[in-house]
Amino acid sequence: MRLITHNMLKCHVKNCTDPDKQFPLRFKDVQLEQIDAERNDEFLVRMLPRIDWPALSKTTKELDITLPETVPGNPEDDEEFLQALHTAILETHIKQGSMLCDGCGHEYKITNGIPNMLLAEHEI
Amino acid sequence: MKEQPVADTLQLSEADKEDQYVHQVYDEIATHFSDTRFKAWPVIERYLLGLPVGSIGADIGCGNGKYLGVRGSGDIFMVGTDRSKALVGICAQRGFECQVSDGLDLPYRDGAFDFAISIAVIHHFASPERRARAVAEVLRVVRPGGSVLVFAWALEQNGRRKFDPNTQDVLVPWVLPASKAQSSAGHGELTGEGESAQSKVFHRYYHLFRKGELQELFEQVGGCTVIENGYDRDNWYIIAQKI
Numbered sequence: 001m002r003l004i005t006h007n008m009l010k011c012h013v014k015n016c017t018d019p020d021k022q023f024p025l026r027f028k029d030v031q032l033e034q035i036d037a038e039r040n041d042e043f044l045v046r047m048l049p050r051i052d053w054p055a056l057s058k059t060t061k062e063l064d065i066t067l068p069e070t071v072p073g074n075p076e077d078d079e080e081f082l083q084a085l086h087t088a089i090l091e092t093h094i095k096q097g098s099m100l101c102d103g104c105g106h107e108y109k110i111t112n113g114i115p116n117m118l119l120a121e122h123e124i
Numbered sequence: 125m126k127e128q129p130v131a132d133t134l135q136l137s138e139a140d141k142e143d144q145y146v147h148q149v150y151d152e153i154a155t156h157f158s159d160t161r162f163k164a165w166p167v168i169e170r171y172l173l174g175l176p177v178g179s180i181g182a183d184i185g186c187g188n189g190k191y192l193g194v195r196g197s198g199d200i201f202m203v204g205t206d207r208s209k210a211l212v213g214i215c216a217q218r219g220f221e222c223q224v225s226d227g228l229d230l231p232y233r234d235g236a237f238d239f240a241i242s243i244a245v246i247h248h249f250a251s252p253e254r255r256a257r258a259v260a261e262v263l264r265v266v267r268p269g270g271s272v273l274v275f276a277w278a279l280e281q282n283g284r285r286k287f288d289p290n291t292q293d294v295l296v297p298w299v300l301p302a303s304k305a306q307s308s309a310g311h312g313e314l315t316g317e318g319e320s321a322q323s324k325v326f327h328r329y330y331h332l333f334r335k336g337e338l339q340e341l342f343e344q345v346g347g348c349t350v351i352e353n354g355y356d357r358d359n360w361y362i363i364a365q366k367i
């Protein structure tokens with residue numbers, strides 16, 4: 001799973017609705033892998049509004065990945081920013097581990113890069 | 125004898141029906157199913173190729189990932205989810221971004237995506253309420269102003285299959301050839317066809333949509349404007365914009 005996807009996820013257990021807790025999910029015991037991907041600057045700049053930056057910033061800090069606290073004024077002209085962003089969200093893969101919800105404690109497992117987001121009966 | 129669709133007379137709860145006649149079946153037939161799903165349909169291809177650069181979208185019920193790679197060159201980014209672990213595994217092998225998830229309960233924050241597609245999926249939900257919930261989920265995960273594309277099997281078909289016009293809830297056979305049949309236990313039936321070969325037949329639950337029904341479903345769920353509706357390749361489809 002790439003970090004860009006993680007930015008879209010939230011905990012969806014029944015009654016787990018505190019937006020400050022259910023998103024972003026906290027990584028636990030993760031194995032990361034860097035896989036090169038071709039950089040597309042137009043894509044990066046145009047998709048930026050979809051990224052929840054505070055969540056991405058928080059998550060990358062937890063993973064020891066360097067990313068600026070805020071998006072620069074002219075991202076399209078900032079080579080260093082674009083490269084850091086590209087590497088963080090498209091080239092960083094979480095292969096194993098889990099994602100924890102700070103709100104309800106539910107643990108979503110990631111196996112071979114695939115998150116299992118299914119819930120138990122009582123959690124729906 | 126060629127296997128024919130039959131009317132659904134199963135006395136099961138909706139969840140059990142989906143579990144036995146959708147989820148378990150797809151997990152059993154995944155590889156063979158994937159082999160037969162390779163040609164992108166023009167309406168869907170047109171929709172994906174028309175999206176602006178930088179779009180991020182969800183493919184809900186992505187199957188083997190057929191549509192996840194249609195738009196190459198990193199212009200857009202798509203995440204697929206499917207209820208079948210086996211199909212998601214096939215997706216992942218192809219390098220696509222995918223997760224195991226139920227269409228009635230998506231793991232995404234509200235309005236996360238620019239677009240969402242759900243192709244030949246919602247007809248597998250076994251009640252009007254569950255189908256409405258599936259459509260509601262597709263719409264929920266898209267931002268205001270974003271769009272969704274949904275395809276569902278039509279009752280009225282032009283192809284090989286012919287459905288009884290009075291029966292919308294059916295079980296449709298899938299014949300798994302002997303060469304592909306799993307040795308593990310499944311609930312398919314052996315057909316005994318051929319000399320040494322024994323293929324297996326599985327039945328999948330479908331609710332076939334009659335003309336107008338998909339649009340009614342979207343209007344009932346609300347929060348969207350229908351932009352395009354049509355019929356293609358034995359399916360009704362809708363393109364709608366989230367309000």
